[in-house]
Amino acid sequence: xxxxxxxxxxxKRSPKIANQWLxxxxxxxxxxxxxSRIGIVETTGLNAASASHALRYLLDCGVLLxxxxxxxxxxxxxxxxxxxxxxxxxxxxxxxGDRLRFGLTNLLGxxxxxxxxxxxxxxxxxxxxxxxxxxxxxRDLDPTQLGRVLAVGVSYPxxxxxxxxxxxxxxxxxxxxxxxxxxxxxxxxxxxxRDKETCIHAENWLGAAHDCRNALFxxxxxxxxxxxxxxxxxxxxxxxxxxxxGHCKFIPGAEDLCNCGQKGCLEAIASSPNIVRQYAERxxxxxxxxxxxxxxxxxxxxxxxxxxxxERAGRAIGSALSTAIxxxxxxxxxxxGDLILAEDIVLPIIWDQIRLLTRPRSLEVVQVVVSRLGxxxxxxxxxxxxxxxxxxxxxxxxxxxxxxxxxAPALDRRPRPRAMKER
Amino acid sequence: xxxxxxxxxxxKRSPKIANQWLxxxxxxxxxxxxxSRIGIVETTGLNAASASHALRYLLDCGVLLxxxxxxxxxxxxxxxxxxxxxxxxxxxxxxxGDRLRFGLTNLLGxxxxxxxxxxxxxxxxxxxxxxxxxxxxxRDLDPTQLGRVLAVGVSYPxxxxxxxxxxxxxxxxxxxxxxxxxxxxxxxxxxxxRDKETCIHAENWLGAAHDCRNALFxxxxxxxxxxxxxxxxxxxxxxxxxxxxGHCKFIPGAEDLCNCGQKGCLEAIASSPNIVRQYAERxxxxxxxxxxxxxxxxxxxxxxxxxxxxERAGRAIGSALSTAIxxxxxxxxxxxGDLILAEDIVLPIIWDQIRLLTRPRSLEVVQVVVSRLGxxxxxxxxxxxxxxxxxxxxxxxxxxxxxxxxxAPALDRRPRPRAMKER
Numbered sequence: 001x002x003x004x005x006x007x008x009x010x011x012k013r014s015p016k017i018a019n020q021w022l023x024x025x026x027x028x029x030x031x032x033x034x035x036s037r038i039g040i041v042e043t044t045g046l047n048a049a050s051a052s053h054a055l056r057y058l059l060d061c062g063v064l065l066x067x068x069x070x071x072x073x074x075x076x077x078x079x080x081x082x083x084x085x086x087x088x089x090x091x092x093x094x095x096x097g098d099r100l101r102f103g104l105t106n107l108l109g110x111x112x113x114x115x116x117x118x119x120x121x122x123x124x125x126x127x128x129x130x131x132x133x134x135x136x137x138x139r140d141l142d143p144t145q146l147g148r149v150l151a152v153g154v155s156y157p158x159x160x161x162x163x164x165x166x167x168x169x170x171x172x173x174x175x176x177x178x179x180x181x182x183x184x185x186x187x188x189x190x191x192x193x194r195d196k197e198t199c200i201h202a203e204n205w206l207g208a209a210h211d212c213r214n215a216l217f218x219x220x221x222x223x224x225x226x227x228x229x230x231x232x233x234x235x236x237x238x239x240x241x242x243x244x245x246g247h248c249k250f251i252p253g254a255e256d257l258c259n260c261g262q263k264g265c266l267e268a269i270a271s272s273p274n275i276v277r278q279y280a281e282r283x284x285x286x287x288x289x290x291x292x293x294x295x296x297x298x299x300x301x302x303x304x305x306x307x308x309x310x311e312r313a314g315r316a317i318g319s320a321l322s323t324a325i326x327x328x329x330x331x332x333x334x335x336x337g338d339l340i341l342a343e344d345i346v347l348p349i350i351w352d353q354i355r356l357l358t359r360p361r362s363l364e365v366v367q368v369v370v371s372r373l374g375x376x377x378x379x380x381x382x383x384x385x386x387x388x389x390x391x392x393x394x395x396x397x398x399x400x401x402x403x404x405x406x407x408a409p410a411l412d413r414r415p416r417p418r419a420m421k422e423r
Numbered sequence: 424x425x426x427x428x429x430x431x432x433x434x435k436r437s438p439k440i441a442n443q444w445l446x447x448x449x450x451x452x453x454x455x456x457x458x459s460r461i462g463i464v465e466t467t468g469l470n471a472a473s474a475s476h477a478l479r480y481l482l483d484c485g486v487l488l489x490x491x492x493x494x495x496x497x498x499x500x501x502x503x504x505x506x507x508x509x510x511x512x513x514x515x516x517x518x519x520g521d522r523l524r525f526g527l528t529n530l531l532g533x534x535x536x537x538x539x540x541x542x543x544x545x546x547x548x549x550x551x552x553x554x555x556x557x558x559x560x561x562r563d564l565d566p567t568q569l570g571r572v573l574a575v576g577v578s579y580p581x582x583x584x585x586x587x588x589x590x591x592x593x594x595x596x597x598x599x600x601x602x603x604x605x606x607x608x609x610x611x612x613x614x615x616x617r618d619k620e621t622c623i624h625a626e627n628w629l630g631a632a633h634d635c636r637n638a639l640f641x642x643x644x645x646x647x648x649x650x651x652x653x654x655x656x657x658x659x660x661x662x663x664x665x666x667x668x669g670h671c672k673f674i675p676g677a678e679d680l681c682n683c684g685q686k687g688c689l690e691a692i693a694s695s696p697n698i699v700r701q702y703a704e705r706x707x708x709x710x711x712x713x714x715x716x717x718x719x720x721x722x723x724x725x726x727x728x729x730x731x732x733x734e735r736a737g738r739a740i741g742s743a744l745s746t747a748i749x750x751x752x753x754x755x756x757x758x759x760g761d762l763i764l765a766e767d768i769v770l771p772i773i774w775d776q777i778r779l780l781t782r783p784r785s786l787e788v789v790q791v792v793v794s795r796l797g798x799x800x801x802x803x804x805x806x807x808x809x810x811x812x813x814x815x816x817x818x819x820x821x822x823x824x825x826x827x828x829x830x831a832p833a834l835d836r837r838p839r840p841r842a843m844k845e846r
Contacts, residue, residue, distance in 0.1 A: 327667070
């Protein structure tokens with residue numbers, strides 16, 4: 001019997017597979033990657049028969065794969081289940097600021113195809129650029145592969161209004177009609193999230209905060225912000241303005257002027273452009289000719305002024321993190337952005353300042369580490385966003401498990417290599 | 424037919440009243456106080472028949488009362504439902520520090536009987552004192568009334584270990600076996616919560632944060648801490664150490680020594696004993712003879728030193744709140760503790776500092792207000808804690824709705840005056 005028919009007949013024979021069971025199992029495997037049947041039953045709380053029905057159904061439609069786990073007690077291999085990474089694709093966007101990144105990812109956030117475009121300073125950001133970029137990462141897909149694209153995930157800086165228009169004061173973007181352009185150009189549902197949140201979710205899914213329920217992610221690059229994971233969910237605040245640590249003041253009386261119009265903001269002291277600015281001001285160098293990495297190289301070479309600028313930035317960030325640790329009581333604090341290029345220089349200063357200012361009890365278990373997800377962090381976070389939303393939307397779950405897609409090559413229960421442009 | 428029998432027969436005739444429906448309705452009315460049948464159906468998402476069954480059952484066992492709402496559109500009165508405040512009692516404890524407060528409350532947190540005991544500075548805190556205090560607020564109850572006591576709610580400062588032993592460095596309490604003593608002395612289940620959390624829940628239930636999902640509560644008295652409400656739930660952190668704002672530093676280089684052993688903590692600058700200490704240090708007065716209200720009176724009388732001390736404390740608190748507002752994006756910030764006695768003097772300073780330091784965008788909608796729940800705030804919060812836990816525990820829900828209790832006078836669907844000691 002052809003697979004699609006077999007699937008339809010199975011669904012008819014066992015009409016009791018509730019969407020809720022499929023969702024619970026997939027949500028669990030999204031987090032835990034691979035789990036035995038017993039592990040799935042125990043963790044989801046489903047009864048064994050329901051779990052078996054649902055597992056068989058997910059195997060049949062190619063969304064899960066069987067793998068083998070070695071049992072810790074007996075040392076023997078036992079049956080385990082894992083998500084078939086290639087059972088679906090997401091389009092991931094990272095609107096970083098001076099460059100736009102586009103990715104086609106599989107279900108587990110591996111980037112299968114990538115496109116990047118430099119915006120250049122002051123160049124206007126038009127929604128068409130985003131449409132064009134998505135076109136580039138999807139244009140080589142054949143219809144079957146295109147059929148497997150489930151959703152678009154977007155990581156954005158700045159503010160999105162209720163109509164889906166994007167503004168970012170730092171970047172000179174004003175009410176770019178992002179959502180409308182995407183909805184008009186593509187058939188896929190679009191999910192958008194602040195970059196702070198995509199970063200912390202990427203770390204929670206694939207990075208240093210894996211298995212953590214309370215974590216902080218400090219991004220320090222053009223701007224400074226904080227993603228907050230609390231009890232396994234990100235913390236948004238009443239209007240989605242949480243984590244604005246870049247505009248808190250930790251050096252009273254500092255005269256550094258921030259883009260927001262205030263003085264002494266953390267961002268005006270420790271963001272990468274402001275590290276360059278301070279170095280240029282103190283040395284009289286032309287700041288237009290200096291890059292962050294130049295100042296960093298000089299600091300590594302022992303340049304006292306460069307070192308002093310990093311010292312000041314590191315102290316300010318350490319003060320900020322000390323306060324955040326006392327307020328949130330996280331398991332882990334992860335640093336990301338340009339700042340981590342200077343890890344060797346600033347991390348000891350940051351740690352030193354945190355230890356100086358924080359009550360020892362608050363520091364007993366907390367780790368401060370540097371992100372290892374690299375430049376792709378927000379693309380992976382955008383894929384995580386799309387995946388989390390697919391699991392919540394019945395019609396997308398149905399598309400993920402659709403019998404019609406069973407005819408496609410990737411759904412024969414083994415991941416296959418793809419003929420796609422990789423960079 | 425006697426009521427108990429009628430109840431039992433109703434439960435037999437309609438065996439489909441799920442605990443979940445009762446819980447959903449009670450949880451809703453715990454928050455919203457009074458709601459029409461349509462409002463209950465719409466908000467809980469129950470179908471009309473299930474909601475009707477459950478409402479009738481709750482009316483029959485006296486947990487709900489009918490009230491009359493005036494319809495906003497037609498101006499006519501329509502049937503509404505409200506919790507019968509007297510259908511159950513809680514024992515509420517507030518282990519404030521230098522005094523212990525005990526209350527017997529009804530379901531809605533009204534305090535029916537109160538007992539207070541001064542611990543006095545340096546006097547040891549023994550668990551027996553708590554047992555004695557609870558005895559005092561419950562000793563005049565007759566057996567029927569005693570049968571209506573559902574649980575004990577405790578608001579505690581400091582740290583509770585896994586064995587339920589309480590330690591508070593500030594107060595000199597070390598591993599007081601609180602939980603064990605309560606469990607041994609009384610038949611009721613005991614629920615315990617940090618005072619930060621009981622305060623924010625009291626405000627969320629009965630105070631300024633009613634209907635808010637994101638709120639902050641700053642207590643400034645002997646110590647300083649912050650209760651955080653995020654998305655309708657309190658934020659605990661990984662180990663329950665969140666909200667330690669009292670040990671953050673907002674005046675770099677400040678030499679004020681804190682109880683925690685560090686220097687320059689907010690608590691060492693703005694807590695009431697430290698306001699007294701600073702005034703005494705600057706004037707050479709004997710701090711043992713001064714109380715917080717004395718310094719306050721002098722400030723009101725124009726004493727420049729007292730005003731300067733309050734100015735410093737207010738600035739430090741304003742800086743702390745500015746940072747917290749930027750990080751949490753709350754709808755409201757509520758101030759509580761001794762500090763609010765000095766509302767007229769410090770509130771303008773705090774607001775001024777918040778406005779000076781915070782990005783205007785973060786302040787667009789946030790209110791900063793003073794708690795109006797008075798000295799009872801933690802007793803009411805402890806009652807809220809007990810109520811929230813009763814709704815989660817099937818056996819306690821059963822006790823709340825038990826037909827046997829129907830024979831008791833208070834369950835004839837009208838609240839009645841009680842013959843209880845009031846203070």
